[in-house]
Amino acid sequence: MATRLPEAPKVGMVSLGCPKNLVDSERILTKLRSDGYALSPDYAGADVVLVNTCGFLDSAKEESLEAIGEAIAENGRVIVTGCMGKEAEAIRARFPGVLAVTGAHQYEEVVGAVHEAAPMPPSPFVNLVPDSGLKLTPRHYSYLKISEGCNHRCSFCIIPSLRGDLVSRRPDAILREAEKLVAAGTKELLVISQDTSAYGIDIRKEPRAWKGREVVPHMTDLARELGQIAPWVRLHYVYPYPHVDQVIPLMAEGLVLPYLDIPFQHAAPNVLRAMKRPANEAKVLERLRGWREICPDIAIRSTFVVGFPGETESDFQYLLDWLDEAQLDRVGAFRFEPVQGASANDLPGAVLEEIKEERYARIMEKTAAISAAKLQAKVGRTLEVIIDAVDAEGGATGRSQADAPEIDGEVFLRDAGHLEQGDIVRVLIEDADEHDLYGVPMG
Numbered sequence: 057m058a059t060r061l062p063e064a065p066k067v068g069m070v071s072l073g074c075p076k077n078l079v080d081s082e083r084i085l086t087k088l089r090s091d092g093y094a095l096s097p098d099y100a101g102a103d104v105v106l107v108n109t110c111g112f113l114d115s116a117k118e119e120s121l122e123a124i125g126e127a128i129a130e131n132g133r134v135i136v137t138g139c140m141g142k143e144a145e146a147i148r149a150r151f152p153g154v155l156a157v158t159g160a161h162q163y164e165e166v167v168g169a170v171h172e173a174a175p176m177p178p179s180p181f182v183n184l185v186p187d188s189g190l191k192l193t194p195r196h197y198s199y200l201k202i203s204e205g206c207n208h209r210c211s212f213c214i215i216p217s218l219r220g221d222l223v224s225r226r227p228d229a230i231l232r233e234a235e236k237l238v239a240a241g242t243k244e245l246l247v248i249s250q251d252t253s254a255y256g257i258d259i260r261k262e263p264r265a266w267k268g269r270e271v272v273p274h275m276t277d278l279a280r281e282l283g284q285i286a287p288w289v290r291l292h293y294v295y296p297y298p299h300v301d302q303v304i305p306l307m308a309e310g311l312v313l314p315y316l317d318i319p320f321q322h323a324a325p326n327v328l329r330a331m332k333r334p335a336n337e338a339k340v341l342e343r344l345r346g347w348r349e350i351c352p353d354i355a356i357r358s359t360f361v362v363g364f365p366g367e368t369e370s371d372f373q374y375l376l377d378w379l380d381e382a383q384l385d386r387v388g389a390f391r392f393e394p395v396q397g398a399s400a401n402d403l404p405g406a407v408l409e410e411i412k413e414e415r416y417a418r419i420m421e422k423t424a425a426i427s428a429a430k431l432q433a434k435v436g437r438t439l440e441v442i443i444d445a446v447d448a449e450g451g452a453t454g455r456s457q458a459d460a461p462e463i464d465g466e467v468f469l470r471d472a473g474h475l476e477q478g479d480i481v482r483v484l485i486e487d488a489d490e491h492d493l494y495g496v497p498m499g
Contacts, residue, residue: 059252064094065174068102068131070123075248075292077138078193079201081108087167092176093130099130103174106166111139111218113393124151133173137166139218160219184493194444197244197288197461198480200235202278206250207257208295209279210321211332211400212361212392215250224256227271227278227397228264234285243478244288244442247279247458253295276302283311287480288442290396290460292317296340307351314354321361323378324371330403331364341381353464357386362419363412364392366405372415376422385430386464387423391416424490431465431488438498439485441467443475454483456493465491472497 067088071081084106085095096102105127109120120140124147126135134154136147141159143443148154156169193199205220206213234245249255253477256273259276271277275291276299282289283306290313294300300316307314320340322328347354364370391412395399444461452472459465467483475481475497487494 064092065103065176066094066101066175067170068096068099068105071108072120072123073116075199076201077108077110079199083163084166087163088170102131102376104133104135104170105131106135106137109136109138109140113395115393121150128153134171135173135174141217148412177258187273192323194477195241197246198242199246199248200234201248202255203249207254208251208334211330212398214395214397217397217477222254222258224273227273228266230278231266231281234282238286242286243480244290245282245286246292248292250293251295252291252293253297253300277307279303279312288313290315304347304350307354314351315458317357320358322375324374327364327367327371330366344382355385357464358384359388360419361390363407365400365403367407379422383426385458388418389419428490431493434485434493435488436485438482438484441481443477443479445477446472446475467493467495470496
């Protein structure tokens with residue numbers, strides 16, 4: 057007689073915010089799946105719904121609150137986690153029916169709350185998780201979180217109060233996770249943290265054995281090791297500390313993708329000082345030139361804040377002129393938004409909303425023109441492209457080494473029906489617009 061297993065409770069997940077939050081969601085789901093829980097793709101089939109919130113900006117908080125409200129309306133049994141967990145009283149005041157509220161990367165508390173809300177029926181027949189864990193991204197790329205928290209105290213940011221100071225993971229644990237991800241099909245590792253270039257400063261005297269050698273917990277050493285594990289390794293959230301120069305030769309060698317995501321935030325010295333950011337923008341331009349001499353194909357992406365308190369028209373023009381010199385490949389911009397708990401809220405010289413909008417439009421026009429020119433220069437070249445999707449009409453969508461998923465541009469291919477998701481192929485670039493490339497696979 058066949059043994060009939062009890063039906064496992066189902067968990068739904070709404071994951072908001074940055075890739076770091078996505079990694080947290082993957083870890084939570086992996087643990088719950090290993091405990092025997094099933095996953096639900098919709099509200100209707102879930103016994104409990106987790107909402108992993110973002111609390112970086114007030115607009116992100118409002119989006120999180122809307123997501124909690126929707127989950128309660130659609131399902132009714134909701135557990136809240138993530139950055140907004142610090143504001144448990146506000147969440148409960150608005151949604152008294154939530155089952156539990158926990159903070160960022162409090163995995164044990166979240167899992168415990170699920171066990172309490174939807175207990176697992178006892179069963180000895182549970183082994184449901186692949187070695188690589190569960191993923192919320194496509195099979196061919198994975199986010200790899202190397203640390204939590206941040207030691208910076210930027211005046212516009214409350215991340216340290218949400219996630220604490222820097223806590224680096226052991227290098228051998230990171231490399232072991234990378235190996236498992238690649239064994240499960242990952243072709244591109246996206247290295248993330250709050251401050252990737254600060255990795256290891258808290259454990260710098262604790263090298264770890266890996267493959268018969270010692271690995272020092274340092275960004276350069278870690279990047280070199282990861283480059284021997286995965287075909288593509290992409291570095292995100294890198295502050296331009298002097299030691300970042302040591303990573304550029306690894307890019308020239310092909311061990312790490314020639315791509316750096318550096319959140320400059322501004323260029324005008326007065327604004328940078330008010331932000332409590334490094335203010336030597338001339339030195340940055342000099343280093344960018346040096347990096348491009350070593351690795352001509354390096355792509356630099358960054359983000360900037362416009363309308364920061366005290367930002368004058370001359371400060372903003374300084375930023376535009378700096379961008380003309382810097383010639384960054386990819387740029388995102390944000391209008392300054394007060395965040396509860398950030399010291400920038402108390403700064404004098406608030407910028408009117410209409411001026412913020414006007415400056416935002418100007419910086420996007422400027423950076424779009426730079427992007428269009430840089431992409432046009434790639435027409436006629438052959439580039440390596442990773443395939444994200446193949447359609448039924450023989451087309452495909454991919455990304456060059458200069459493009460991170462969801463935030464940068466794409467490469468649209470014709471005559472590509474023979475390709476599969478995750479393939480890395482050579483592509484002849486035939487055309488370009490402001491943000492994307494168009495081409496055909498070579499063979």
